[in-house]
Amino acid sequence: MFDLSGNVAVVTGGNGGLGLALCRGLIKQGAKVAIWGRNADKNAAAVAELRDMGAEVEAFICDVTEEAQVDDAFAKTLERFEKVDSCFANAGGGGYRGMSHMTSRETWLDTIDLNLMSVIQTWKPVTAHLMERKAPGRLIVTSSVAGLIGTGGAAGYSTTKAAVLGLVRALAVELGQAGIRVNAILPGYIETEMSLDTPQAFKDGAKRRAAIGRIGKLEDMEGIAAFLASKESDFMTGQSVVLDGGHSIFPL
Numbered sequence: 556m557f558d559l560s561g562n563v564a565v566v567t568g569g570n571g572g573l574g575l576a577l578c579r580g581l582i583k584q585g586a587k588v589a590i591w592g593r594n595a596d597k598n599a600a601a602v603a604e605l606r607d608m609g610a611e612v613e614a615f616i617c618d619v620t621e622e623a624q625v626d627d628a629f630a631k632t633l634e635r636f637e638k639v640d641s642c643f644a645n646a647g648g649g650g651y652r653g654m655s656h657m658t659s660r661e662t663w664l665d666t667i668d669l670n671l672m673s674v675i676q677t678w679k680p681v682t683a684h685l686m687e688r689k690a691p692g693r694l695i696v697t698s699s700v701a702g703l704i705g706t707g708g709a710a711g712y713s714t715t716k717a718a719v720l721g722l723v724r725a726l727a728v729e730l731g732q733a734g735i736r737v738n739a740i741l742p743g744y745i746e747t748e749m750s751l752d753t754p755q756a757f758k759d760g761a762k763r764r765a766a767i768g769r770i771g772k773l774e775d776m777e778g779i780a781a782f783l784a785s786k787e788s789d790f791m792t793g794q795s796v797v798l799d800g801g802h803s804i805f806p807l
Contacts, residue, residue, distance in 0.1 A: 557781040559586035563636045564784055565629075566590055567619050567677055568646030570597040572747040573697060573776055575604075577643050580777030581784060582610035589632040589639070591617035591625075591646070591677075619646045619673035629680040641693040641784040642681040644674040647715075655710040663711055670715035674722065682730065691734035695783050696723060698739045700799045716741075720795050727793030736792040738783055743799025745771030766801025 564581050568574035570592035578588050582605055590612065592598045598614035605612045613635050617628035632639060650666030651658055678694050685692035701709065702716030720739055727737040744761040761770045779798055782788050797803060 556787055557584050557785040559584040559781065559784055562586040562640045562784060563632075563638055564588050564641040564643060565632060565639055565677075565681065566643040566645055567617070567673075568592060569643070570594060570601040570614065573742060573745065573773070574643070574645040575601055576773040576776035577645060577697075577780040578605055578610075578612070579608070579774075580780035581641075582608060582612065583777065584781045584785070586641070586784065587611040587636055588613075589628075589636060590614040591619065591628045591632075593618050619644075619677055620668050622676050625676045626680060629684075633684070638688065638690075639681050639684055639692070640690070641695065642678060643695045643697070643780065643784075644677045645697040646673060646677075647697065649709065650711040650715070652708055654708065658711070666711035667715055667718075670712070671718050671722070674719055678726070682726075682735065685735055686733055689733075691789075692736070693784050693788070694726065694730075694735060694737045695780075696739045698723075698741045698795065700741050700743045700797060700803050702741065703795075703797070704803050723795065724793045731792055736783075736788060738788070738792060739795045740776075740779055740783070741795050741797045741799070742776065743771055743797075743802040745773065745775060747773060761802060764802045764805045765799070766805050769800060771798070771800060 564586045566574050566578050569578045569590035581588055602612050602614045615628040615631050617624045647670040651662045674696050696719050698719050699716040701713045705713045723737050723739045
């Protein structure tokens with residue numbers, strides 16, 4: 556099951572953290588991977604690691620908030636791999652921190668651009684490509700449990716992570732009969748190199764609130780990536796898959 560031989564997957568932000576974990580899960584099942592990332596050094600390091608695992612992988616410089624860069628990365632991906640079957644819109648960020656009523660319009664729009672418009676722009680050429688090929692495909696976005704439970708002082712992050720869930724449902728209906736499945740992954744707190752400076756009190760709280768008694772590890776992202784890219788998820792679309800160890804359902 557989950558055989559991804561011949562599957563070409565794009566992973567934005569695939570050069571580190573959750574994105575690199577998604578890549579590992581995909582290549583372990585035989586997928587070829589195109590990483591889109593802004594940092595050339597991180598891109599090169601990710602490619603080296605994945606090639607050591609036997610992967611056929613390439614990285615392309617891309618800031619997903621810039622539509623021209625997205626189109627360029629997509630064109631280079633097609634030139635290298637000839638097709639795309641799965642697209643993981645994983646790149647994004649936390650945006651601002653602070654009280655929403657004290658946040659400027661420009662800052663709100665920056666967060667929307669980072670976490671919502673980037674997904675729309677990433678999926679646009681991939682969808683057109685799949686429709687032209689009349690091929691089944693997969694569109695997957697990394698949302699967050701914050702889109703369900705909210706986080707004080709990060710309204711922009713919670714808002715945009717919730718907004719992509721509406722996009723997922725709409726596109727699932729729009730593209731379903733074309734064979735394109737659209738789903739979201741909603742991670743809880745998962746320890747990455749970016750979270751090393753997270754206050755210990757927050758980590759302790761996340762662990763305490765997890766039904767399984769631990770916080771997430773990067774390898775927890777691997778299986779869901781392989782499943783959602785594979786034919787085994789063919790009857791699943793428009794869904795939000797929560798991957799948080801039970802944090803969001805743990806009773807107060």
